[in-house]
Amino acid sequence: MIRLIPRVENSTAMVLLSPLLALTLTALSAYLIFVFILVDIPVSSVFFTLFVEPLIDSYYFSELLVKAAPLMIIGLGLSIGFRAGIWNIGAEGQFVMGGIAGSAVGLYFYNVEAFWLLPLMTIAGILGGMFYAGIAAFLRIKYQVNEILVTLMLTYVAVLFLSAMLQGPLRNPSGFNFPESRIFHDSAMLPIIWEGTRLHIGLIVAIILSLVAWFGIKKHMFGMQIKISGSAPRAAKFAGFDDNKTVWYSLLISGGLAGLAGLFEAAGPAGQLTPGLPQFYGFTAIIVAFLARLHPVGVLFSALLIALSYVGGENVQIEYNLPSSITQIFQGMLLFYFLACDILIKYKVVLFKTKN
Amino acid sequence: MNESLFINIIIGISIASVPLMFAAIGELLVERSGVLNLGVEGMMIVGALLGFVVMSHTQNPYLAVLSAMLGGMAIASIFAFLTQFLLTNQVATGLALTLFGLGFAAFAGRGYTEETIQLITAVPIPYLSNIPYLGPLLFSFNPLVYLAFFMVYLVWWFLFRTKQGLILRAIGDNHDAAHAIGHNVVRYRVMAILFGGAMAGIGGAFLSLVQVPIWGEGMTAGRGWIALGLVVFASWQPFRIIFGAILFGGITILQIHAQGLNINVSAQYLSMLPYLATIVILVSLRMRLKNKTNRTVPNCLGRIFHSTT
Numbered sequence A: 001m002i003r004l005i006p007r008v009e010n011s012t013a014m015v016l017l018s019p020l021l022a023l024t025l026t027a028l029s030a031y032l033i034f035v036f037i038l039v040d041i042p043v044s045s046v047f048f049t050l051f052v053e054p055l056i057d058s059y060y061f062s063e064l065l066v067k068a069a070p071l072m073i074i075g076l077g078l079s080i081g082f083r084a085g086i087w088n089i090g091a092e093g094q095f096v097m098g099g100i101a102g103s104a105v106g107l108y109f110y111n112v113e114a115f116w117l118l119p120l121m122t123i124a125g126i127l128g129g130m131f132y133a134g135i136a137a138f139l140r141i142k143y144q145v146n147e148i149l150v151t152l153m154l155t156y157v158a159v160l161f162l163s164a165m166l167q168g169p170l171r172n173p174s175g176f177n178f179p180e181s182r183i184f185h186d187s188a189m190l191p192i193i194w195e196g197t198r199l200h201i202g203l204i205v206a207i208i209l210s211l212v213a214w215f216g217i218k219k220h221m222f223g224m225q226i227k228i229s230g231s232a233p234r235a236a237k238f239a240g241f242d243d244n245k246t247v248w249y250s251l252l253i254s255g256g257l258a259g260l261a262g263l264f265e266a267a268g269p270a271g272q273l274t275p276g277l278p279q280f281y282g283f284t285a286i287i288v289a290f291l292a293r294l295h296p297v298g299v300l301f302s303a304l305l306i307a308l309s310y311v312g313g314e315n316v317q318i319e320y321n322l323p324s325s326i327t328q329i330f331q332g333m334l335l336f337y338f339l340a341c342d343i344l345i346k347y348k349v350v351l352f353k354t355k356n
Numbered sequence B: 001m002n003e004s005l006f007i008n009i010i011i012g013i014s015i016a017s018v019p020l021m022f023a024a025i026g027e028l029l030v031e032r033s034g035v036l037n038l039g040v041e042g043m044m045i046v047g048a049l050l051g052f053v054v055m056s057h058t059q060n061p062y063l064a065v066l067s068a069m070l071g072g073m074a075i076a077s078i079f080a081f082l083t084q085f086l087l088t089n090q091v092a093t094g095l096a097l098t099l100f101g102l103g104f105a106a107f108a109g110r111g112y113t114e115e116t117i118q119l120i121t122a123v124p125i126p127y128l129s130n131i132p133y134l135g136p137l138l139f140s141f142n143p144l145v146y147l148a149f150f151m152v153y154l155v156w157w158f159l160f161r162t163k164q165g166l167i168l169r170a171i172g173d174n175h176d177a178a179h180a181i182g183h184n185v186v187r188y189r190v191m192a193i194l195f196g197g198a199m200a201g202i203g204g205a206f207l208s209l210v211q212v213p214i215w216g217e218g219m220t221a222g223r224g225w226i227a228l229g230l231v232v233f234a235s236w237q238p239f240r241i242i243f244g245a246i247l248f249g250g251i252t253i254l255q256i257h258a259q260g261l262n263i264n265v266s267a268q269y270l271s272m273l274p275y276l277a278t279i280v281i282l283v284s285l286r287m288r289l290k291n292k293t294n295r296t297v298p299n300c301l302g303r304i305f306h307s308t309t
Helices: A012-037 A041-058 A056-085 A091-108 A117-143 A146-166 A202-219 A221-231 A233-238 A245-270 A281-291 A298-320 A327-339 B003-032 B041-060 B061-085 B090-108 B134-138 B144-161 B163-173 B175-180 B185-211 B223-233 B238-260 B267-271 B273-289
Strands: A003-004 A347-351
Touching: A012 A327, A012 B238, A041 A056, A041 A298, A041 B273, A056 A091, A056 A117, A056 A245, A056 A281, A056 A298, A056 A327, A091 A117, A091 A245, A117 A146, A117 A245, A117 A281, A117 B273, A146 B041, A146 B090, A146 B223, A146 B267, A146 B273, A202 A221, A202 A298, A221 A233, A221 A245, A245 A347, A281 A298, A281 A327, A281 B090, A298 A327, A298 B267, A327 B003, A327 B090, A327 B175, B003 B041, B003 B144, B003 B163, B003 B223, B003 B238, B003 B273, B041 B185, B041 B223, B061 B090, B061 B185, B061 B223, B090 B163, B144 B163, B144 B185, B144 B238, B163 B175, B163 B185, B185 B223, B223 B238, B238 B267, B238 B273, B267 B273
Parallel strands: none
Antiparallel strands: A003 A347
16 A cells, blocks of 8 residues: 655655656656557657757747747746735736737837837836736735636636737738737837847846846745745734735736736737737746746746747647647646656655555 | 527527536535636536547437546546645646646547537427427427536535535535544545536537537637636535526627627627626625625635545
């Protein structure tokens, strides 16, 4: 019989080993699934396209970084909220709203070329995301309505709102009725940091933000507050921490960052507002946050890993005509295994014979 | 009002609300046992796919519905294993289940997006359906519609009229105490989770077997999440699920008919209605309860149970 015995102290070795174990198990399961489903394609070449090619080809590697940037930014915000036990599941909606708000500013000043345009759009994007997540914070505090459901429902609303905007006020007036905005000018676009690719300044912003967040959580009282509110709500109450403040901060920070990522996507790789703005980044960032164990610097690495599966998934789609949804399968499995393997940190697995 | 239009609206509402009813009543039992499974959307989409695939190969509606149930259970069993035996965080695991389910269904169903099937149609009950007015209103529905109402009754009966139901509720309210007097917490919870998976599976299959004769990735369109909202709306009371589901069905049908009536609002804004309504209803529920705490919330909802003995 197998039993789980709680450890006295968390195992440090397992903190490092369990993610590797999870990765290995994911790769093995993915292999088995492919062997089962892909009869006529050699699995090893699919694996190569999926996991190795994006790392050795410089164009694919730049695309990997392009995709990692929004995941880092959103995942960072979510990791702060999740620490406090505030489940903002609708980052996708805040991402879209940030994209709409920032782009609307950019399109309003369509004929203006100025240095202040991009910063203004960025602020609008952040505020758009903050406002959208703020609705959930308000409803949770005022009416105790679960923020998981509110943020999720608002995600569906945001995607529909995007579509309405692109058929209405934000549509390109000379675009033959296509539901797309005008293409931004250079001064409304993010600077490219790797010549010849789409890699924009968002990656640097993400790295700076993550270091700021790490420092903030370590040194600032607020970091302590969200940590205790999440792990020991009663203790937080006795310590006099303001519960409402935790809710507001968690949702505004994660919403604002998701909005920022949305604007960066519109003013970066997309270059305009299109119905294709939401790309599941908001949901995938949940996985990113968990894989990083909600650590603000860890988010950088887990975002790279997940971005690898995105780029690899796209390449597999093009080369072998497979749906890009295998990316989601891979990500879902990775999270399953990761959560499961974490039990080794807190518990010892003991085998023993049953007495009867 | 035109009589046949009225009956059409009633049938439309029933068809729009039944998937929610199935998924929500399953989740209600799960939450009563103290487990929060956020994977309803993922289990529904797997049910929708399996029901469709089996229907398209066998043309047998019984087999199709049965396999949708089994598919929902199979994917729910992943959640059960992880949360009950490996003690993982239920929120994270449920989300992973939804992401995995959506990805898996899109992947496995890629060959079926062009196909259509024979819908499961309504079966008027002989004689009874001929009664004027009452016949078309009460006795001419799809068999699965009756099953949905019956399942709600069955869950109520189980929870409040059987010993096992009492034990399940006790486990949901205080798993340590229930364990101390010798009940097997994990076994009850695993059973509840599997039941929830089966119900979500049928709910999903209803979409691809009764609502529309096609399969498309993401066709559940957030209904799993609305079902989760319905459980809260129902305050964990089975019969209120019926009321809530019909309300949502009504809003969906209202939205479709408003589009038909050329009301001058963009289609997108009308499509937002069911999602906004979920929020409005949850808020209004709280306003009604005011400062009273909701006593029906299972106390151990979402908490991890590990016995040391």
